[in-house]
Amino acid sequence: MWLSLQMAYILTNSHVVHNATQLETIFIDGRTFPATLVGEDPATDLAVIRVTASGLSYATLGNSALLRVGQLVIAMGNPLGFQSTVSTGVVSALGRALRSQEGRLVENIVQHTAPLNPGNSGGPLLDSRGRVVGINTAIIAMAQGIGFAIPSDTAKWVASQLIMRGRVRRAYFGLIGRSRQLDRQLVRLYGLAKDHAVEVITIDPNGPAQSAGVRQGDVIVSINDQHVASVDDLHRFLAEWTPGRPVTLGVVRGRERVYADVVPGETG
Secondary structure (H helix, E strand, O other), rough: OOOOEEEEEEOHHHHHHOOOEEEEEEEOOOOEEEEEEEEEEOOOOOEEEEEEEEOOOOOEOOOOHHOOOEEEEEEEHHHHHHHEEEEEEHHHEEEEEEOOOOOOOEEEEEEEOOOOOOOOOOOOEEOOOOEEEEEEEOOOOOOOEEEEEHHHHHHHEEEEHHHHHHHOOOOEEEEEEEEEEEOOOHHHHOOOOOEEEEEEEEEEOOHEEEEEOOOOOOOEEOOOOOOOOOOHHHHHHHOOOOOOOOOEEEEEEOOEEEEEEEEEEEEE
């Protein structure tokens, strides 16, 4: 008799599998299979692993954009080692933002009240129809009823990138900056929309920004005429920008406003 084996992909958290030397999966029916890491994305705390097995059940990824505050949600996992535990709650807020271990801002996080404990990480957050609407990722210590999940719409995009490439393709400038308050005279002189911008603290000598003439001490006030007030604004822009596609940085250098055409590189 021939036994048909299939390749299955499993979504989890990056912090669950990061630096693991060996991966093993245990299913509800008691079967155990070795797993291999397909790829991880610490910037969103997501990872994909792969197993080869037959007859595996699977969950459907839902549309997290349809979630509403007050909606029932269900968290599944193995909290504190108690296997196959289910807890319920409601969506308590949408559009939250959390910092990843890389320091990047992860946006559109789902906040919910389903109790989470160590062992829930990487487990699904489901709606009342059993569709996965989030991947549970974090709790606030000493708080009750505050859990966070990466929305399924984000997870779909990240998973597709990891399965195709083993990493997430992101654009980068090759600089480190910090938010800085601008002199009011500069704001009035150049008609800036906000009084904060990003000061370039460190620049990669071999990076795209350096090649375009950006200098340490420059203050970035815009990208393609969009105002820049913080490093998070840079991250948001680059997260959706295609590497290799030029952008124009508006820079204040001393009292002079100059423009630099930068071709972002690719990282991931």
